[in-house]
Amino acid sequence: MTTPEERAEAAAAAGYNTFLLRSEDVYIDLLTDSGTNAMSDRQWAALMLGDEAYAGSRNFYEFEAAVRETYGYQHVVPTHQGRGAEHLISQIAIRPGQFVPANMYFTTTREHQERAGGVFVDVIIDEAHDPVSEHPFKGDVDLEKLESLIAREGAGQIAYVSLAGTVNMAGGQPVSMGCVRAVRALCDVYGILLFLDATRMVENAFFIQEREAGYADKTIAEILKEFCSYTDGAWMSAKKDSLVNIGGWLALNDPQLFDEARNLVVVFEGLHTYGGLAGRDMAAMAVGIAESVQEDHIRARIGQVRYLGELLDAAGIPFVKPVGGHAIFLDARRFYSHLAQDKFPAQTLAAELYLDSGVRSMERGIVSAGRDPQTGEHNRPRLELTRLTIPRRVYTQAHMDIVAEAVEALYAGRDSAKGLVMTYEPRYLRFFQARFDRPGG
Ligand code: P71
Secondary structure (H helix, E strand, O other), X not given: OOOHHHHHHHHHHOOOOHHHXXXXXXXXXXXXXXXXXXXXXXXXXXHOOOOOOOOOOHHHHHHHHHHHHHHOOOEEEEEOOXXXXXXXXXXXXXXXXXXXXXXXXXXXXXXXXXXXXXXXXXXXXXXXXXXXXXXXXXXXXXXXXXXXXXXXXXXXXXXXXXXXXXXXXXXXXXXXXXXXXXXXXXXXXXXXXXXXXXXXXXXXXXXXXXXXXXXXXXXXXXHHHHHHHOOOEEEXXXXXXXXXXXXXXXXXXXXXXXXXXXXXXXXXXXXXXXXXXXXXXXXXXXXXXXXXXXXXXXXXXXXXXXXHHHHHHHXXXXXXXXXXXXXXXXXHHHHOOOOOHHHOXXXXXXXXXXXXXXXXXXXXXXXXXXXXXXOOOEOOOOOOEEEEEOOOOOOOHHHHHHHHHHHHHXXXXXXXXXXXXXXXXXXXXHHHOOEEEOOXX
16 A cells, blocks of 8 residues: 555656556556466466476476367467467568458557558457447457458458457457357458457357357357367467466467467577476466366456446446456546547546556557557547456455445546646557656646
């Protein structure tokens, strides 16, 4: 716990960017659910069985078996985390000038696609950009948008379809099984590859079980494996669903593409049997993969996010509906309806929430969206959101009560917020290290 004076000092020193705060100055840390999960006793035990051989660690084979068993892909290389895998797949599967259609962007994913010369195209359904739409599968692809891109550019100009489970920037919104089947069918017609960002795919499986006809009696594990079976491969940040502090992977069914991945991984990550991880990290990941598909675990996890959503809803706080898998996304446009997007309302909300309560959140709006690589202008996303992200197996219901009270108090005083001015803008993924001034602060 900190005093308001201490937080004022810490926030100013951090340039009002929550990524630049010291964790010791944070009371309840809802920055991210990435690598911040509590490992289980079994995962900690697995750490102690690390086989730290340079090549062919026993833990690699445990990890490989876990990915095959749970996700169903044939071949896998470990990477240090998700973006390591994004780097590899982008370098392997994108030729400069090719288009990469996706169900909304993710920051690191698009960065790697663009660095490989790809042109990102958003083909998610319109409802995804609307915070009040209660569509049950706001992560779905709009097939007409995808088909018209293929018709306009030609199938040979499409690198691959980049499909993400529970779309992060849309509010943790799921993709339906009907959608992935339809995208697969379309890709088959045109001979286009379909790759999955499986980072929060277990949470996606939960929503399919709950909402999609024909899946109520299937297990999370069955649904996950069926979904993956429609795709040609996947990349993963294991720091989310798989309950580890570090780790990721790239899986591919095609032996030739896999051959390239296994070769390229040694340049950027490490040998193909460790990919930038210690043996113990792969051991913990193998256990985490198995734990992640336990029905009780996933129900409790999403239930906790919903609990916070219910408290905020009862207080009339605006946030993205329906509640997604990993976070509550406060709608900063409605929260601070007097602030123009150039005043960075979502960044402001994250800063003010910290100043007021010590709760750390993350901007997911215009700062995160960066600039258009062609024009240099700000990308202006319709969604201007501040994410309250719930780590897995870490916080209690009482913590959620405190967070809800903090947000309610801030909402009551919302008219006094004046916005922020960006004073330092890094070239890549600017949101991580950008700095701001707080007029009158
Ligand atoms: C999250 C993160 C971590 C993060 C990344 C970038 C900005 C802020 C925070 C990481 C993801 C993700 C999806 C869908 C790939 C990655 C990269 N998310 N796909 O949400 O959510 O994985 O962080 O392991 O490199 O806080 P990586």
